Every structure is written in structure tokens, then in C-alpha cells.
Amino acid sequence: MSTPVPARANAPERYYNYAYLDEQTKRMIRRSILKALAIPGYQVPFGSREMPVPYGWGTGGIQLTAAIIGPDDVYKCIDQGADDTTNAVSIRRFFANVADVATTEDTGEATIIQTRHRIPEKPLKEGQVLVYQVPQPEPLRGLEARETETRAMHAYEEYGLQYVSLYENVSAYGRIAATAGYPVMVEERYLMSPSPIPKFDNPKMAQNEAVMLFGAGREKRIYAVPPFTRVRSLDFEDYPFETQTWEETCALCGAKDSYLDEVILDDAGDKMFVCSDSHHCAERRASGHVGPMAGHTLDQDAALKEPAQ
Amino acid sequence: MNAIPGRIAPAPLLSVEGLTKWYGHVLGCRDVAFDLRPGEVLGIVGESGSGKTTLLNCISGKLTPTSGEVRFDTRRFGLTDIYGLSEPDRRRMQREEWGFVHQNPRDGLRMRVSGGANVAEPLMNLGGRHYGNMRQATIDWLDRVELDTRRIDDKPRNFSGGMQQRIQVARNLIHGPRLVFMDEPTGGLDVSVQARLLDLLRELVRDLGLAVIIVTHDMAVARLMADRLMVMKGGEVVETGLTDQVLDDPQHPYTQLLVSSVLQI
DSSP states (O other): OOBOOOOOTTHHHHTTTTTSSOHHHHHHHHHHHHHHHHSTTOOEEOOOOOOSSOTTSSHHHHHHHHHHOOTTOEEEEEETTBSSSHHHHHHHHHHHHHSOOEEOSOTTTOSEEEEESOOOSSOOOTTOEEEEEOSOOOTTTTTOOOHHHHHHHHHTTOOHHHHHHHHHHHHHHSSOOOOBSOOEEETTTEEEOOTTOBGGGHHHHTTOSSEEEEEETTTTEEEEEOSSOOEEEOOOSSSOOOOOOOSSOOTTTOOSSSOEEEEEOSTTOOEEEEESOHHHHHHHHHTTOOOTTTTOOOOHHHHHHGGGO | OOOOTTOOOOOOSEEEEEEEEEETTEEEEEEEEEEEOTTOEEEEEOOTTSSHHHHHHHHTTSSOOSEEEEEEEETTTEEEETTTSOHHHHHHHHHHHEEEEOSSHHHHSOTTSOHHHHHHHHHHHTTOOOHHHHHHHHHHHHHHTTOOGGGTTSOGGGSOHHHHHHHHHHHHHTTOOSEEEEESTTTTSOHHHHHHHHHHHHHHHHHHTOEEEEEESOHHHHHHHOSEEEEEETTEEEEEEEHHHHHHSOOSHHHHHHHHTSOOO
């Protein structure tokens, strides 16, 4: 399933600055990663480099991946759960090009999975690394603009302020309506923003077998959740944490327990729900699961001919 | 203080000694000393630039003094120098036992969250994790500061200046502090709103038995609120005494000038 990259004639030279970043930079990032793993949830500052993509497109995640990737790795990149979106395709191609690694869409086969907005549905295994692209590493930033103050709050474990945002949610919507980037406590010590993953994925972070690394390129922070770490989503005693649920099933594979995206089909209001994790959905269909709207094949020739007339 | 025979004076809640603050070669305040007992309201008066706010910031732990001691009767450590505590201990003590009412409500409130959340925040900072209970306490306090409880979820910017100040008062009293600092609490308000807020503050202070240090340049506010006055000029305390005594029979020439400059209508 994975796509190996053919051997190149100038292989020895390519390893001088393997995986885009120079050796000193990768060393600096690896040190920050080690510190982040030693203090789960703590935001380690690092000298973020300029990358060949704009801030907000995953510069933090790309730097993390570049620092840990090796020629034997199998690389997967997802955006909103899907392997085939523009950003995911270009980042995957980037690493296939600069690091000569095999790439894959198979969650089970990958050793490094770079992600934005999702944790794959298939449980991660020991030996896998999940790299998150993080826009804003500071969960308290929306309430407290001063970095000096938020640093003190982390240092002294003063996390009452985060509950103010939950309080606002309950008073406005009658429930904790926050859905993405839902704050978590790591090992009951550090408050952490899990990057904009849906809160549906929050429980998957707890006691996970894989290494989870978070990189924020613009904000110049790295943090991590090592394997088998306690991760608890914040809540009130009378408003416990809940994940999203759907009444619908996936229109293609019929999955009842996966995170669904709503897709508008036409102007008449028709819509379908499909798994956001494209590999999970494809794998289920391959093993014979059929959703209510499955079985339509797109007549591509007809679609291409039509505008010509 | 003059102890009445047969009555034991309560231990001071706050004890300030030799407090001096230099900003480089510019004097903030020099050699200030006083004791504050539980339930006592101390007014600090003086003209602009006399060191009132410097003194208040030094006492309330916001500004490290050049020399001198500020001892507070903390629940956890007893009477200790607040600048001798570690930073987390000091911050915790400030959260648990103090309140600070700013002149401008924008400094004391979070303008991006609702009035109700502003009032409830100290409870969450002290470990409150039950929404229903905190909501009820917030409603009770909004009622107590005479605000419309139906407006609990409005943002502070949608309240008038006087109402914002009431929200700030509720926010600083909800967690049951023992000492509240007030920096010109009625500064930016018109006279009628000012009078109502002062009335409310006086009532709350008496009901809760709070100790208050109030900084003001308004002699009327000092007269209404304070038990005792400290008059400052050029960074030094020139006169102290009971409020009525200082205002009715000022001894120091500067105090005499200050009292006689109050406009009469």
C-alpha cells in the first residue's frame, strides 16, 4: 500500500542536509522534543525556522516531522482526517521528496502521522508518532493576553481562569458548547490545548500508546504527551464532559461510531454524512460495509463531456 | 493606638513599617508606617502626585518597595511580610484574602466575558467547579449590588460606568476577602451615581466587617467611608488621625489647605 521512493543517484550528498532542515536545527528541535516529553503538557520554546509554506499551514508540524523522520519511516499526512486534501498531499509529497521516505494512507502501516484537526479512528500503536500542527498552543490566550501572566499561571498551576470560558459556554448555550481545541489537563499538572481537534477525539489522547508531539511554528512552541499519560478534559461537576454524537451514520460505509462530516449535495438541501477519516472509511468499505448512499459510481467521462456541448 | 482599659485591642490585620519606594532618584513614598485592624476603613488622601497610588500598589503586592515591610495576617502563615512569601504563595494569598477595586472598571474586569462570568471568576480561581452553585452565588451578589439579575449574561461594555463599577465591587467581594483595596472607586462617576455607589459600599463594608484601604482625592468620599485618614504630601504622610478629627480640626498646614479647598455649593 505504501509508495516507496526510488533510489536516487546522488544519495550520499542528499544526506548532508537530510529532510530539509540543517543538522543544527534538527538537533535543537530534538532537544526541545525531549524536554517536552519529560514534562508532559509543558510548552517548550524553540527557535522556529522559516519554512517553505506560510504560517498556519503546518510549519510547526513540518519542523517536528523533519527533526524525527528517518529513511526507514513510513509517513502519513492528514488534514481534517482526509489523506487527499491539498495541504495533506503537498506536505506528504514534500517529505517524500526531501526525506526519501515511503508514504502511505494506511494508519496502521505509518510510523509518523502528521495531522491537523483529527486523530485517526484506528487506535494508534506503540512505535507510532502522531505530530500535530498547532495554531495557538496557549489555551489561556483568549482570556489572558499577557504572556508573562499565562506563564506564571502555568508555573503555579492557577487554572481557574480556563473555567471562565466553560462558564460562558454554559450560560450562553446551556451546555459546554466548545467543540474544537477543548482544553485538557495532562497528568493533572499542565493545562494543554490539544490543537483544534474536535472534542470527539479528546478521549483518544488519554493512555494512548503512541507518542504525541505538538508543534506551533508561528508561536515557537513544542509540547508533547508521552505514551500512557493521563489526559482529562475539563468540565463542571454538574456539566460533565461529553463528545459529539450523530443520529446519522456514514453514507458510504455505514459507520455509527466515527466522526462525521456533513456534505451539502445540492441547492435543494440534500446532504450526506461521511466519515472525516478517509482511510478508515475506505478500509470499512473494502471489508464489505455498505452505507445508505454507497454504490454510486461517478461517470467521469460523462461529467467531462457535458460542458463541451 | 490608644488602648481602652479593660479591652484588648485586636491584633493588626495589616502592619506597614518604614515603607519607602524610589523610582530611580524620584521619590514615590517615604517611610510610611501604620497598622490596620480587622473591620477598619483607612482613607489615604492627598493631591495628585503625592504618592497615594504608589503606596497602595506597594501595600497590595503589585509593586515591590525599595525598603520597608508589609506584614499581613494571612490565614495560612499568620502575620508575615508579603514580600517574604514565595510568588505562588503571595498570589494565592492575594486571590483568597484580598480584593482590589480599580478606578477604571476596564482595569478590573475582563471586558470580553460576561458580567456574570466576571463576578464568578474568583470562585473558579479558588477551585469552584460546580456551575449551578456559582451561578446562584453570582445572582445573589448582583442582587446585592442592586443590579438587574436578568442582565447577568451581558458583556461589561453594555453596562453604564456606574453599573460596571458595581460589577467590579461584586467581583471583589464574592469570595469573602478580609481586606479590600480601593483606588478612587468613585472616580469617573457623576455625583448622583457616585452617591449611590458610596452608600452601597458603606453598607457592604459595615455588613461584612471588611477592612478597607481606600485611596481618594475627594474629601467627601473620605468623610463618608473612612474611619481613619492618612494625609500624604510629596510622598510623605503629614498627618494621621480619626477622619472627623482630621477634617474638622486639621493640624498640618497642608491639611488645612486641603480641607479649605473643598468647593462649597
